Amino acid sequence: MKKLLLGALCLILGATAFAAEKVIGVSLPGPVGYFIAVRDGMDTQAKKEGVKLEYTDANWDPIKQLSQIEDLVAKKVDVIAVAAADSEAIKGAIAIANEAKIPVIAFTNAIGSDEDGKYDGVVTYVGQNEVKTGALTGKIAKNLLKKDDAKIVLIEGVPGTPPQRNRKKGLTEEIAGTKMEIVYNQTSRWEKERAMKIVEDLIQKNQKMDIIITQDDNSAMGAGMALQEAGLKDKIYVIGLGGSKEGLAAIKDGLIDGTTYMSAVEEGAKTIEAAGKLLRGEKLEPVTPMIQVEVNKENVDSFKGEW
Numbered sequence: 628m629k630k631l632l633l634g635a636l637c638l639i640l641g642a643t644a645f646a647a648e649k650v651i652g653v654s655l656p657g658p659v660g661y662f663i664a665v666r667d668g669m670d671t672q673a674k675k676e677g678v679k680l681e682y683t684d685a686n687w688d689p690i691k692q693l694s695q696i697e698d699l700v701a702k703k704v705d706v707i708a709v710a711a712a713d714s715e716a717i718k719g720a721i722a723i724a725n726e727a728k729i730p731v732i733a734f735t736n737a738i739g740s741d742e743d744g745k746y747d748g749v750v751t752y753v754g755q756n757e758v759k760t761g762a763l764t765g766k767i768a769k770n771l772l773k774k775d776d777a778k779i780v781l782i783e784g785v786p787g788t789p790p791q792r793n794r795k796k797g798l799t800e801e802i803a804g805t806k807m808e809i810v811y812n813q814t815s816r817w818e819k820e821r822a823m824k825i826v827e828d829l830i831q832k833n834q835k836m837d838i839i840i841t842q843d844d845n846s847a848m849g850a851g852m853a854l855q856e857a858g859l860k861d862k863i864y865v866i867g868l869g870g871s872k873e874g875l876a877a878i879k880d881g882l883i884d885g886t887t888y889m890s891a892v893e894e895g896a897k898t899i900e901a902a903g904k905l906l907r908g909e910k911l912e913p914v915t916p917m918i919q920v921e922v923n924k925e926n927v928d929s930f931k932g933e934w
Contacts, residue, residue: 649678649706651902652699654720656712656736656788657687659817660871661891664934665710665735668895676903678705687785689716696720700727706902710735714789721748730905734898736789745913750905753898753915755889757790760919761797764840764866767885767921768807771864775805777837780829781812782822782850784842794842794868810836815846822849830857838864844874844886851882870922872932878924887919888930 653669655662666682673680681704685692692712699707700723707724709731711717717738724731725748734753737744742759744752768779781798784791791814799809811834815822822841829836830853839854841847847867854860860881867874870888877883894917901911922930 649906650702650704651678651680651899652696652702652704652707653680653682654692654696654699654707654709655682655684656692656710657785658684660934661869662710662735664891665895665898667933668890668892668897669708669899670895671892672896672899672903676899676906678899678903678906680899685712687712687788689713692717693720697723700724700729703727704729706730706732706905708732708734708898708902709738711738711789712736713787714738714740714792718748721746724748732898732901732905734894737793738789742793743914743916751901751911751913751915753894753901753917755917755919757793758797758800760790760868760887761794761799761842762801763797763887763919763921764794764842764868765798765801765807767866767887767923768802768838768840768864769805770921770923771866771884772807772838775807777807778810778835779807780826780834780836780839780850781809782825782839782841782846783812783814784817784846786814786816791842798840810834815841815843815849817843817845819845819849819852822846823853824849826850826853827857830854830859836863838866840866842868844869844871844877844883847883847886848873848877851877855882868919870930870932871934875922875927875930875932878922878927881924885921885923888922889917889919890933892933893917 867886
């Protein structure tokens with residue numbers, strides 16, 4: 628009889644533990660190295676919080692992301708953490724989660740048009756102000772050029788994404804009122820090879836340029852490689868963004884001249900930490916800010932790449 632009672636008690640305790648497990652649905656926008664580091668931070672923090680994570684990846688397709696979030700809602704996850712593939716298209720998915728009374732946390736890519744990332748229907752946004760990050764690339768350019776007169780080539784990321792739009796806005800605002808001018812811009816979709824081809828074509832066309840500003844380190848390296856092969860790297864500056872392992876190494880090697888840095892691992896951890904607080908009934912601020920800082924050849928050794 629004692630064995631039967633003990634067995635029954637174990638079953639009850641096991642069922643209680645299972646029922647108590649909270650699930651956070653994590654909706655990623657696309658398969659890039661940055662989100663591998665974000666996931667590392669999320670996985671580590673999930674163990675600390677005692678929660679389970681269920682990942683989806685939209686491959687930069689807003690319609691696919693909507694469908695994936697609908698699936699997470701149908702599975703009745705406890706919280707949804709989303710990095711939007713498109714800041715406008717994702718609004719329908721947020722409404723669906725809100726209707727199902729599943730709280731939503733945004734990370735990395737803000738939703739809507741607020742520069743700080745505030746959005747009705749989202750409990751908190753964990754990430755950077757992309758406009759300020761774009762402005763930082765303009766500040767880095769000014770520091771490198773040491774003059775207020777320059778021709779800029781801008782190589783952008785995936786069109787329509789919040790980083791692409793807001794980083795361009797920040798850069799444009801930063802150089803407004805100066806003699807610095809964007810003479811050409813094109814998208815590389817965050818890809819090194821595309822950026823390299825863009826710059827190779829510009830070199831063949833004899834495009835005048837003093838500096839190439841990109842929206843990611845991959846594109847910066849592609850631009851630097853094209854300049855290096857043409858023997859022009861010592862005449863034209865290149866700025867990246869993100870502080871990837873390769874980007875930091877490229878600064879040390881002289882392939883690019885500056886970039887920005889923010890910890891992707893920390894961003895992932897803070898997102899799941901926010902979800903844990905939410906599940907415990909703690910109050911969250913509308914924005915959990917992450918800050919990008921300048922990296923150059925003088926301070927590059929102070930930073931450790933994560934992705």
